Amino acid sequence: MALILNVALFMAVAFPVWAMDVPDAIRKLVIREFPGATITETRKDVYQGQPVTEVEFIAEDGTEYEMIVSEEGGVLRIEEEKGLPWIGGELTLGLGVMVERDIYKGVDTEVQPAPFLRYENGPFEIRAYEGVDATYTFFRTDRFSVAVGGFYEQDEGYDPDDSDYLKGMKTLDDLFGAGLYLETEVAGVTAGLQIHQDLSGESDGQEVELSAVYSWFVAGFEIRPELSLTWLSEKTVDYYYGVSAQEARSDRPIYSPSSSFEFGLGLMIQRPIFGDFTAVGLVEISTFGSEIKDSPLVDEDFGWDAVFGVTYAF
16 A cells, blocks of 8 residues: 555646646636636537537636637637536436457357446536446646545456356455545646545455546547556455365366556547537457466456447536
8 A cells, every 4th residue: 555655645746747737828718708717627528519628617706607618719608507406517328338348268248238427516526337436526726636535336357157167256246445536637648546445345455547548639529549557456356366265176276366457448439419419439458467367267368348329418
């Protein structure tokens, strides 16, 4: 855990020095329309088929607004953020089809529905996609943010019923735990650090992920490649890839791995199609360290999945 804390401290201290502020042109537009306003967030987006910058800010009277700014610096829209009835905030729901190929021995390619949910209300955010993450951003500047939260993971790893080879392995239970999330922007690249600690008592392990995401816009499409490197603690690797004495058999020897890593490459492409509907495509491929690939439960060097679906923003 000392290494985790040192990495987190380095991110918190170093990245704010390197990251970029809100562009002066954007800041001047907001101040011109709303003197004394405080900008809370800026992000690239697509509006009516063209790339824009979405700016969220709070006026002096406390009212929250959203401004859409074109690449040429023109203001396309300003509106008060009223959010959902009764609870406020913004909600996005989606549904897609996932095709997944895992690395476990004897497991076939799977096709299954892939629901998606994202809810934002000020510093609070919930995301549900292959698990649930709930975060609260307690520190944010124009160039850096720090959040804490929790996670819930379901159906991760293998299922003993997925193949004949995995029969006799223990059933993996759902996991939940706590997380620390740091994010900044460096030369247009969004860099993130995510630290997870299992608190469910199942694995008692840790995961530390470094990621880098870059977005650009072409003909109304947002193209977003992502690189990630995840360190998995010894307990985490053993939970998903280890073989105990009770689970061992003639063709499945005892295996007690050490910590390892996962390297991921992803590509997301999305485009508004009509109204508040957006078409989304996502492809991810992962490879792993030797402690994972050497497990008798594994017979593939790479895992991959692809998702195609539609989201709707309320």
